[in-house]
Amino acid sequence: MYSKEVMNHFLKPKHAGEIKGADGVGVVGNPICGDKMTVYIKVSGNKLIKIKFKTFGCAAAIATSDMICDLAIGKTLEDAKRITRDEVADALGKLPLIKMHCSNLAADALKKAIEDYESKK
């Protein structure tokens, strides 16, 4: 049911972990629904220089978390905020329809992390 790309990011996520002293943290989802993710960012000169995630959820939730890090790293905050859920899914070679709504939360988590950083500035 999952693409090869989803399975790669799920089985060997490159960006899993936590950033101690992160500049911004975004939390979305609810474990009651089966998915919750936390995104940590480090910002320098208006650019995302480091992104990490911690996710409770299915393979799609973990893969989208890892993919958003791939897509956003090095981008300006403005560009990173514009990454959509659909772009994350497309980069993974599509997600099963049933997962598009519940498990594709990574773009929202990143946006929240950036907003968290901006609110603290």
Add this chain to the structure above:
Amino acid sequence: MKVYFDNAATTRVSSEVLAAMRPFYTQKYGNPSSLHSFGREARTAVASSRESIAKSLRCDSEEIVFTSCGTEADNLALRALPKGMRLITSSIEHPAVFNSCKRLEEAGVGVDYLPVNREGIIDLAVFEKSLSKGVGLASIMHANNEIGSIQPINEIAELCSGRGVIFHSDAVQSLGKLEINLSKWPVDLLSLSAHKVHGPKGVGALFMRKGTKVKPLLCGGGHERGLRSGTENVPGIVGFAKAVELATNNRVKNESCIGKIRDKLVRGVLNSCGGAWLNGPKKNRLYNNAHFGFKGIEGESLVLRLDAEGIAASTGSACSSTSLKPSRVLLAIGLTPVQAHGSLRMTLSKFNTEKEVDYTIRKVNGAVSSLREITCVE
């Protein structure tokens, strides 16, 4: 290493079963309704298969109706509910019964879904109380497909029979594993399936005690005494009978061999992974069923991590492919939705070995540890 621990989903067909079926595809392929020798051959095979299954269940061969699967048998069974009467069922039934009940409710039938205790077993006193006036049929499964809990169906059947309530039980998971004695138990309807006992997919049966009336689901040529029209799945039926015969003859041996390695699996997983527990009962449980809960982990990701190591297991929880909701059964035994999401079902068969169990214990521990490293839920 490839390990198949999903035998509650389906099983490998035994070589003896396949051997028994093969001639009915290639040589004895007649239609049992035909008058010629090919037809007679097929008819005889269906009749002796029916007798063989009836013998295992201690019922009359005329009381066995072959169907296309367990789901069909369940659907057919519930059609025995007399018009205008209520139906009693449990909150942990297989979707074949549960969703049929939901459909009946839409059509205006009153349905009560009885609770179960933390072990997934129905309270007989509660059950007895529910059998008020106006109840026409009760449907309670013999053994649960997720957590393996076994209901006291003999006692439940006695309570029903004393009040003139028709009693149906879905015995798809218990067939071949538990003793079923229809000469003693006053069960009226019992659903069965071949592919859970090393038989082929696409064939099931409904035991219907003499005098029980159901409205057929299919209209057609009047096969199966008018109860299930459609040309009989002759190879499937022959394979079904062989599978039941093998399971019945080896029941005691299978129970001790499979039970031993299942116990080792349970001990190994619980001892090696912190924050792990067993869902379902300790006693009154199918001997091949293990069902774990893990703190901070979502079941689908665990199943897919294990799949990457060659281990086939399943999750009764969220994201189980078509539904994102946590398992209704796990919520019914009192798990929180978060706990229910972190579940793993492993169901063994006679083809599994102790080596596979050792390998699996190591891999479960590895997968759980690595998922815990990246989770954000304590």
